[in-house]
Amino acid sequence: MAETTEPVSHYQQLYHDAESTLPGAGIDWVAERRRAAMARFAALGFPGARNEEWKYTSLRPIEKRDFALPKRAGHGLGAPDLAPYLFDEPATHRLVFVDGAFDADLSRIGQLPEGVTVQPLSTALEAGMESLAGHLGRYADPEGTPFVALNTALMSDGVFLHVPAGSTLEWPVHLLFVASEAIDGIGVHYRNVFVAGEGARITAIESFLGLGEATYWTNAVTEASAAQGAEIEVYKLQEEAPSAYHLATFEGYQGADSSVTHHNISLDGRLVRNDVNTALDAEGAYVSLNGLYLGDVRQHVDNHTRIEHLQPGCVSRELYKGILDGRSRGVFNGKVVVQPQAQQTDSDQQNRNLLLSRGAEVDPKPELEIFADDVSATHGATVGQLDEDALFFLRSRGLSQHQARNLLIFGFANEIIEAVKIEPIRARLEDRLVQRLPQSETEED
Amino acid sequence: MLSISNLHVGVDETPILSGIDLEVGPGEVHAIMGPNGSGKSTLAGALAGREGYETTEGSVTYDGEDLLAMAPEERAARGLFLAFQYPVEIPGVSNIYLLKSAVNAVRKHRGEEELDAMDLVSFIRDKMRLTGMDDQLLYRSVNEDFSGGEKKRNEMLQMAVLEPRLAILDETDSGLDIDALRTVADAVNQLRDGNRSFILITHYQRLLDYVVPDQVHVLYDGKIAKSGDANLPKELERTGYAWLTGSGEAEPESAAQEQ
Known part of the structure; x- marks a missing residue:
């Protein structure tokens, strides 16, 4: 166990002070999960340079900063401020969060089919929804990484989407996470849970938007479960403020013949780290990971993906492209694991990088771990300049x-x-x- | 219109052209022939402004101005066009987008009003008839997965929409079947209007069966070794290039067949 470092004790203190006011504090299972996750974070601490997963990405600037939890203060943003960032065509359900909290006035949830849940996570936690209890933390396991653990302990809001078997959520759901000018020094921990029952369909757009020049930290976690024949499509659009720190984890879990498509578009932010993972845990599951990352000046953008083929006959497709200018740095680490029983796996991973200046750098690293023998697994990584x-x-x-x-x-x-x-x-x-x-x-x- | 005088060009400090003299008047069609390695493509590249081609001596004036001092885009705006021997693929950029951008870039440079999207499309469609190109190629990425013939037709389409005053075709005919060759020749013939000039760089006589040149020049070892009229290619057909090298046989033509 790592010794309790100063940054860790800062977050322990934050948790201690906020414990009784965090959403769902009165619900036993919620409180218990937060408590366990906090203990886990304390044990793990911030990953250091010797941690292989964080080799190229130093978290020192985040550690040093001691980010506070969101204050419950007015943000002063109105509908006109957000108008340029909304997608009204096609019609969408829209949930807007400003500086860590749901804003009902800026949101619009349309008519929902019977049994379908589209709710701010804070509301679902306060109500101790049983359908949430079965999924929260099941795919994004706090035991795994420190930031999922910290997120679980401190999550303030986000979205719970639950579409039961056979239902279809016709409209996409737009999740807009806005950082206002007033967010300086704040760390927000958003948590989204998407659950698609058998044959159900979900399309979600996650936008992270920074409107000012503030320095803040977004630590977001999304977990998505696609049951048999279900389809989940996620568009993550990262446009944080220029000095923002953005850490985000996506954890997918897939049943038979399910399909998950994740688009990861990273345009802004000072230091960005995305972990995009999925487990193909039944035959015939399909996953497609698309990524585009832009870096300029001294931006640092790190994408780690992990596709786990656990069962036979699954297909994975991955294409990540980076464009790096100025003195920016990109990292791509793409892990594909094919477990012994995952025969007839069909996997392809491509990472292409375009360097626009001498000062820009990228570290691409495909990582294939194949333990089955009847497998088609291809990969490629390129770094080039304009032709x-x-x-x-x-x-x-x-x-x-x-x-x-x-x-x-x-x-x-x-x-x-x-x-x-x-x-x-x-x-x-x-x-x-x-x-x-x-x-x-x-x-x- | 184009006046090349004692032009010496080197690439990576290797001299390639060593004293070219050529006058191309308005409306004239000049063919430049010669064996591989004689400097034909270097001449085309130097005229269009390809980087890394260093002029060590001589000059090129175009409409009385120093062509070699102009950036490639300025040459294009002033009506110089190069059809590439190996057309470049541009993944992710549709052909129609390229054509629109090119037309408007050139119009803007000439101080003409840019065309709106609708006018552009009908203008481009109109020019497509010249090339017999399939409409759907407009919406595919530039030259990506195009056949050899489609790529060359695409060069002809770019030429047609840019309406150049001087077009240089760098071995546009090589590797083409007879239908595609005819298309290229038709495009050139239809664009011949008494003012527009052409330099046809070719390895073979067959393009010149369809496009009758005013003058034919044989390039060898970086110099024009012989000039003549439209009958010169027929002569070359008989003799090959062996007489140039002074040794027995010229290199086989088939070695140049690409794509």
Whole structure:
């Protein structure tokens, strides 16, 4: 057991002070899970450089900062402030959270089919919902990683989505996590739980949005369970403030013939770490992980994924692309584990990186662990620069050096954008990307 | 319109062109032939502004101005077009997007009003008839998974929409079957209008069966070894390039067949 370091005792103190006011404090099973998770975090502590999983990503800046829990104060944001970030077409259920807490006025939950739950997690915890008890912490196990543990102990809000067998949630659910100007020094621990029963379907958009210049820490955890034949599609769009720290974990758990598609788009933030994991625990399950990460100036963006093939005949597809400029640093670590009984596994993983400056760096690391013998598992990782021939070709067609660069970068990213099926999100993403491109020209159509 | 004088160009400090002189007037079609390694593609690259091609001596003036001082995009805006020997694939960028961007970039550079999306599409569709290209190729990524013939037709489409004043075709005919070759020749013939000039770089005589040049030049060892009229290719057909090297036989033509 690690000795209790100063940052750990800070969070122990936070937990101690907030214990009686955290959502669900009066519900035994909730309180018990928080308590156990806090003990686990205290035992694990912040991972250091010697931890292989965190080799390239130093958490010192987060450790040093002693982030407080969200205050219950007004944020002063109104609907017009958020208008540019909403997706009203197609119709969506929308749950807005500002600085760690659900905001009912900014949210809109439409008509729901019988038996379907779309609720702020705080409400579900306060009510001690039994359907939640069976899932919370089951896929994202606090025993595993320190940040899932800390999240479980301190979770303030998030969304509980439960679509029982045979039901379909027709509209996508848009989860908008906003950091206002007032969030400086705060750590928010959002927790989302998505449960799709047999044959059910869920589409969720998770947007993380920073509106100011504050320094804060988002520690988010989403766990998703897809029962037999269920389909879950998650779009995670990270647009935190430039000096924000963003740690996020996705844990999927999949039944027979289920399908999980996760799009992980990381555009902003100072230090970003995504853990995207799924367990294929019955025959015929399918997972697709798409990722796009942009880095500039001194941004650090780390994506760790783990796909676990536990049963025969499952399919996994993974494509992560990085565009790194300035003195930014990218990390991609893609683990695919094929357990002995997972015969006829079909797995492909690709990681492609585009370095736009001499100062930018990336560490790609595919990690295949295959214990079955009848398996098709392919992988590839590339790091490259813009193709000089292509640049010359575009310039010879009249495009400026600038336009040519931007068009090539856009083309590189487009493979990920094209996988986005919801048109307004795709359009928005294209837009954001064009804005984020190096010194991009706004007169571009 | 184009005046090349004593042009010396090197790549990676290796001299490739060693004193080219060539005058191309408005509306003229010049064919440049010659064996592999004679410098044909280097000439095309130097004229279009490819990086890494260093002019060590000589000059190129285009409409009285120093062409070599211009960036590639400026040459394009002023009406110079290069059809690539090996068309470049651009994954993730649709053909129609490229064409629209190119047309408007050039229009903007010329101080003309940019076309809106609808006008652009109908303008491009109109030009497509010239090339016999399948409509759906417009919506695919530029040259990605295109056949050799489709790629070359695509170059012809780019040429048609950019309406150049001087088009350089760098071995556009190589590796094409007879139908695709005819398409290329038709495109050139239809765009010939008495003002527009062409430089056709080719290994073979067969393109010149369909496009009759005003002048033909044989490039060898970085220099123009011989110039003549449209009958010169037929002569070369008989003699090969062996007379240039002074040794027995020229290298076999089939070695140049790519794609």
